Amino acid sequence: MSVSRPLPHDAARLHVTGQARYVDDIPSPAGTLHLAFGLSEITHGRITHLDLDPVRQAPGVKCVLVADDLPAANDVSPSAHDEPLLSTGSVHYVGQPIFLVVAASHQQARRAARMAVIDYAEEPAILTIDEALAADSRFENGPVEWATGDADQAIRDADHQLSRSLTMGGQEHFYLEGQAALAWPQEGGDMLVNTSTQHPTEIQHKVAEALGVPMHAVRVETRRMGGGFGGKESQGNALAVACAVAARATGRPCKMRYDRDDDMVITGKRHDFRIDYTVGYDEDGRIRGVFFEQFARCGWAMDLSLPVADRAMLHSDNAYHIENMRITSHRLKTNTQSATAYRGFGGPQGMLGIERVLDDVAFALGRDPLDVRRRNFYPSASAGSVPATTHYGMPVEDFVLDDICDRLAASSDYAARRQAVRDWNAANPILKKGIALTPVKFGISFTLTHLNQAGALVHVYQDGSIHLNHGGTEMGQGLFQKVAQVAAARFGVDLSMIKITATDTAKVPNTSATAASSGSDLNGMAVRIACDTIRDRLASFLAERHQAEAADVIFRDGQVHVGAESYPFATVINEAYMARISLSATGYYKTPKITWDRIRGRGRPFFYFAYGASVSEVVIDTLTGENRILRTDILHDAGASLNPALDIGQVEGAYVQGAGWLTMEELVWDDAGRLRTHAPSTYKIPACSDRPDDFRVTLYEMENREDTIYRSKAVGEPPFMHGISVLMALSDAVAACGSGGLYPDLDAPATPEQLLTAIERQRAAS
8 A cells, every 4th residue: 555654755865966857957948038027126106217228238138028018918916917017107015026127147137137227206105004004005895804603792791801912923935946937939829838836727827818828828837846835826927927928029938037035025925914802711711702803914916815814714713612703804905025825824823813812811810721722622523412613604523632632741741841841940040941732723625615626637558657647736745745655556556656747737727726735635636536537447347358346356566456366557557458448537626515605704614624733842041032942742633644754744844934933034124115134144044953852743643534535634734833832832931031920922923032022021020
């Protein structure tokens, strides 16, 4: 059986030896031209004068394009057609593309792009959440509100109430491979585009729209990405469209890649949020009612902000059954980069809000936060019981976090370590420790229902080797390996017989983005269906020959068994070919059970939930705010894992990335709207030395109750939220710096500067 085996990534050897080929590694034909954008240097205003003659006269420049030179549509938005490729006269953030340089080399294009003479009539800019609220600058006509029960009355009637505000910063994707694209003109006006994207079909659509041709005239191919994390779901549109337009204009292949500084200045990031909350609770810590007001800073164009903000609302309950909840969501338009998809897609922001509430309540009552969390859990799933429903009306039929938390608390020795932390803090005035256990409940499916579909194409050749394509993209997460394991299991052959090649819109059309943690769920099922179609043909062929039932034909260990007879798989394939049996099939899968009305905020937006919990122990230096994660224990629910090695790797990486978001990754804009943290020298991501010295990750062994591929569960996004335990542990450590009467109230990212300020507040209040 090829599934459930801890096999290495299919391209691991290529990765570590440098042989893995990315877009910029593709050998370019002679005469390939290189592109760069000329960027706005102001935050908001209109262009009053644009002199591009110095650009055109620069060494190596072949042509310079502005909006009026584009052949058809001037739009790269994934949603609202509000994001022009090139400015039409107005600018909305520092870094917005104004013109396009086409030159003989990458460096010549970049140098020339800086030679333009541009005059602006500057206009007032909206940069902050408060400024956007004051100007009523928002997407949609007003705030979105969802409610269940009567939160306001429940809060008033509760034994206790408290109100507070939490801010959390955005996050740069910092994929190792930057944005890149290469467009090759083909005969008859067709275009081939190689691009680093999570969404080849969207690239196909936007390029076709820009060129004014049908989608069948554009072929998009993606072999792999060097990381994506959501940053290549829509942000690659501009490069691909620019390359295609320039290739059409010059008749030559055109290539574009952002340098890291340009990448960070131009592209969108995770949405930063402010969440104001008011909660009513009883003496036992049970939440009686809660009101969240969520403020999302979305940037200058809509991009994917509406579904991101929706998912933040959807995950405002996390693991807790709160019968009276009201959520108001503001999607605010500002003169900053258009915020975009990022791992978790709004879920982490919503989840952090409720975790802060539980932590705040526990502190106010003087209770262990884990006890308060347990008191508010959804009821556990059990046969015959009526499941509780979420605030959006979805039954929680598979809740297992009570068991996960009990197991993790026991295996991590949480209670004893919590007492040891108290003892340490009582004896040590300088170094303070903290510990926290936080749960995760994350919904799996696209909330835009029609995206929950996938296709696959499988060929079996005469020698028994198998070639397959599907609509998912490989960004380092191991999707190709998992899907290959599925195909090998269906045919009962060794994994070496399977080859998956580049994602290609000419082979599998109308693909959904590889996002929402649904890559294995969707594409694995599509491949299984295609494989089973071929396998059923082979079984019928052999059953007829042996006067047996097709159900009695078994594919296992490279052999095909019919009664007492066994044949090598390759022999059966060759005989089927000679008998004119089709050895090629497509597969199509759509996720069942999903119904969702986003306007009303009611329905079942998710096929199932993935669960997990983490314990983090930290230490802080109260003189500097410097801190370290000492130990982390994670128990994560991957269902019946398709590949435990890959899944554990995903959990580890997601945790570190989540901790980075909440503790060190700080985006800073100055008062003029310029991003100041636009390079590795000014933007800090976690390094290997920032991972916990003692890092223990275990998969929770329980099959998915829903009929997913081999009963596995998605594992891309859910473990990102385990990083919340680090912020809560830091809060616990800061609380130990005072007399215990002041809640630490840490905002994110909790940088050393933030921590030192919080420590000083604690000491001043003692």
